[in-house]
Amino acid sequence: MDGKKNYKAHVMVLAYHGQGHINPMVQFSKRLASKGMKVTVCTMLSNTKAMKSASSSVIFEAIYDDATEGGVGAQGGFKAFLDRFEAIGSQNLIELIKKQENSEYPVKCLVYDANIPWASVIAKDFAIPGAAFFTQSCAAVASYYPMHYDILEKPLPLPAFSMPGLPPPKLPYLPSLGAATGKHSPIIQHICKQFDNIENAEWVLFNSFDKLEEEVVKWMSNLWTVRNIGPTVPSVYLDNRVENDNDYGFNMYKPSTEACMEWLNTKETGSVIYVSFGSAASLNADQMVEMGEALKQCTNSFLWVVKPTEQSKLPANYVEETSDKGLIVTWCPQLEVLAHKAVGCFVSHCGWNSTVEAISFGVPVVGMPQFLDQMTNAYFLEQVWGVGIQPKENEQNRTTAKEIERCINEAMNGEKIRKKAIEWKRLAKEAIDEKGSSDIYIDEIISRIVAL
Template identity: 35%
Template sequence: MKAHHFLLVCFPVHGHINPSLELAHRLTNLGHHVTFATTIAATRRLTNTTTPHPLLTFAPFSDGFDHETLNPNRTFPQLFSDFKHHGSQSLTKLITSHNEQTPSNPFTFVIYSLLFHWVADVAAALNTPSALLFVQPATLLALYYHYFHGYGDTIPNQKLPGLPLLTEKDMPSLLSPTSPHSAILPFLKQQIELLDQKSQSKVLINSFDALEEQTVKAIDGLKMIPIGPLISIGKSNGKNGSNPLFESENYMEWLNSKAKSSVVYVSFGSVSVLQSKQAEEIMKALSGHTFLWVKIDEEAQDKENGKIVRWCRQDEVLNHPSVGCFMSHCGWNSTIEGMAVGVPLVAFPLQIDQATNAKLVEDVWKIGVRVAANSEGFVEREEIKRCLDLIMGSEGNERRDEIVGNAKKWKDLATKAIGQHGSSTFNLKAFVEDIDNSD
């Protein structure tokens, strides 16, 4: 196998950056050079927190807003238009100048994030092959594919290839015309249309064979290649970075003082901010449990039965023996991180793909329980308490024991998948070998 030089172009949010960085490290471990490209603002944050590697370099590109990529004053259409306009120019210059200045080590393949479909056009114009890295589960890609191939709003309550039976509450919020994220739909459609242009489009998936065995084979014309979970299992390796502003919060020392499986870890990701009324209901529901809650919009503080921090190293926390439950918004990174360490979930979906992930958690993989919102979309404390009491209850409850057993089963399968002889390791190597064969 010859050594390649991959250009990995990443959408500038944590949900894309973390798995993309893990893929970059796995490719460098196989002996390939990787240049990691994201916006100037995101690169500035990354290079301050990421351990250097001799085969990994960082190359920022401009999206026209170099001080703050996700400027709240820009609408989604403006944001994606700027990405394409400024990003295409900047990325073209990056690739051509690198190849001219380093002819002995040119870019040989481009891997790009979802919603960055214009990157494939840039690569094609420069005669460089490319592939999409899909950082959500294969089920979501199958869902989007069906949505744009004649099923539209009729997906709920019918069985389609690669999908479980979904109800309205299981659908991604961006497919709802009333969602603020529905403005993303035209760009998602362009991505699916781009995949349709090739007779057999290859898509790298942050999942693994055993987890979505039927789904990855369900769509004719799409070769889904599971290479996940794109996380580091069993140890903390620093790729989540550190945050010196919050290092003094001492959450690990606090966790060390707690009994095994006694702590509820609560996190709703790095973007979502709960309404104060909903946050109050969660706090009241936690009154009977010891908890560690990451709240990005609140100062760190100690509570009678818990601790609130503004930031934590999630991989460290989930691997800690005192953690017995993960209340999560079910963003895919968090979902697969919880699965990979065998921590049962209380699924509390908020937006985008999270409702579909929560459906998979509760009904397909059965590694957790999902909170049920009332008719106004609000989750009341008694419902939250019901879910927490189920997961954190004593042995002997049939459903709890099933969830705990399934969590251990999927942990073992996830660990095996990315092991030396695992399916995801094999799939990634085969993907690279196919590049060689197509040269």
């Protein structure tokens, strides 16, 4: 059936592991496919199995068998996984591109997650354009850029983008990356590898839109050909131009969809506090107690996502004691929840996908970042976009229940923050509309690829 279709050209998309990386790249792939492109998404075997129902318009190919070769949690940890993925995945990707060379639709462009810099070498070897796709914000990437040159011990080619008052990033614990050597930690050194070979990229893509990060984009355009092609949110929530596109199609946990939506349907407009810290971040036991107390003290109802690994951190009998006003689930359909009229604010870790979704749906955010780019996103939500508020930590690096409650009340009831949220929702929708900047960029990329 695939051979009978008439495509404009063939694009291969190389996605990194992890929900936060895969979802935006698959959404971009759906958008390309809706415009007549043949799109093959390459990733790990477990991901391809999970994603096959995500879209009938996109082809999924495994280039690494994580069940056999070992995933992130296998022997040797994260670093060993990265080494195996590069050695095996790169060879399989090369063979897959070669296999397409004599077909009706050879690969004309390789879009790769910027966390996989070795893919740019493959694109160059095949003499096809490569596009680096960053799944973090322009601002977060701009904050890493000076560190990259610091590691190289070279002067910056232009002054760093100014973010006064931005705190240094908290770092996740990844011991397998090795012992600290030099000025920057192993995790920062790993992150800065995103900039390796980036000068070879035909385009540098972001899940963002121009008006959202206008000043950062101006700065960054002096370095690369930046194209903001977001928000990469399923089409039904923005422009409805991609048929049946109402979900990402990939969840690390099974969502309690029916229970969540039935419960929300019983609540008044803007009355619910939604709390979720994503698939990777989690609160420590002390902070869970403070969060639980804050939600108990608030007059509003709450929907709190507490992952299976976090259940033991809940105060004793908490679920029973709060059952009259709260619903606690292990996972939920976040898109449907944020789009629901009952939700009044989002208490979030400020991962980039969650941040983009909150902005796209016009939901104010109480930002409690846990590590890395989440710090930058929380800063911009509050200081630049005006749609968020960040609770302050005490001397023990903990945010008290009283402080969380204060910020929730401001997000739920503050007129200024709510007006800003509504305005950004309008601008997000405009960006992906037929004449919006993001859609124009996608058309420009397609035209360039087709012309090759």
